[in-house]
Amino acid sequence: MVNQIHSCKFLMICSCLLVLVPSLVRGDCTCDLEHEDRNKSLALKYKTAAIALILVAGAIGVFFPLLGKIIKALRPEKNVFFMIKAFAAGVILSTGFIHVLPEATESLTSPCLNENPWGRFPLAGLVAMTFAIGTLMVDAFATSHFSKSHINKIQQIVGDEEKTGEHEHENHVHVHTHATHGHSHGSISLAEGSGSSELLRNRVISQVLELGIVVHSVIIGISLGASKSPKTIKPLMVALTFHQLFEGMGLGGCISQAQFKARVVAIMATFFSLTTPIGIAIGIGISNIYDENNPKALIVEGIFNAASAGILIYMALVDLLAADFMNPKLQNNGMLQVGASVSLLLGAALMSLLALWA
Secondary structure (H helix, E strand, O other): OOHHHHHHHHHHHHHHHHHHHHHHHOOOOOOOOOOOOHHHHHHHHHHHHHHHHHHHHHHHHHHHHHHOOOOOOOOOOHHHHHHHHHHHHHHHHHHHHHHHHHHHHHHHHHHHOOHHHHHHHHHHHHHHHHHHHHHHHHHHHHHHHHHHHHHHHHHHHHHHHHHHHHHHOOOOHHHHHHHHHHHHHHHHHHHHHHHHHHHHHHHHHHHHHHHHHHHHHHHHHHHHHHHOHHHHHHHHHHHHHHHHHHHHHHHHHHHHHHHOHHHHHHHHHHHHHHHHHHHHHHHHOOOOOOHHHHHHHHHHHHHHHHHHHHHHHHHHHHHHHHHHHOOOOHHOOHHHEEEEEEEHHHHHHHHHHHOOOO
């Protein structure tokens, strides 16, 4: 009888453990709002300071590589520019792999979402891969379209010049001379076409890269602005300040190579500088109603972050690193190769280190 009682007790304890252990394991994965050291007035002061700091850091970062017209060492053809761009590419690559993609994965695998499909399939990776492929297609098609249209314009201009020349020169000597002159025009137009094709590619790169950075910047700004915990905001504010500084340098280098008109450069640089502060302002405005554990918010944030990660990783590897490290100037200069490699690793390491705080 006693043995039966002990057996029943043992079974009851085991049953309780079977019920309680899964809940204990998932105890940290609740969908309840965290009430950790909330202080709205102090948090608002930190957010205001964050807006100013991040705005200034972003502006310094993006405008620094654009000073090439004033500081000769910062011009795109100089060695220092290659090293700055390699550093910035490392920052952008680390942003995609270490910051944005893990955040997207965390959002889309949250216990606040249904197990099917969010917990059964790596949707963050799928979205990132899809947008990386999509960026490749946009990059290729846009460059091809603009290059063809530009070459057609050059050919039309050369054709008009040849027709005009034929009317003006009637004797054999003049015709022969013009034919030689026409060959010269053809070689010049080919050189111009090659140069303009590279320029158009740089312009596509800078615009697509800004799109990827802007999407992520707004999301992290909203996250900071919606937080009500000063302990969360302080380290995040410092981390995002350096984050925007380094990312701005990468974008500024691409804008510099694209050789836009001064007005377009000013618009693109200012737009980048304002994105995170605007995100913070939006976060402040919706902080009373924003629930970071809301399924819709998690899905939207996760998908946008994954898309941004795909764009940033593609741009860093293909359009920034591959293009520069395969450049004949860098290939033929051993010291520059070493310098660019060290700059790349340093940029990636520093940005990865920031993941400890943000």
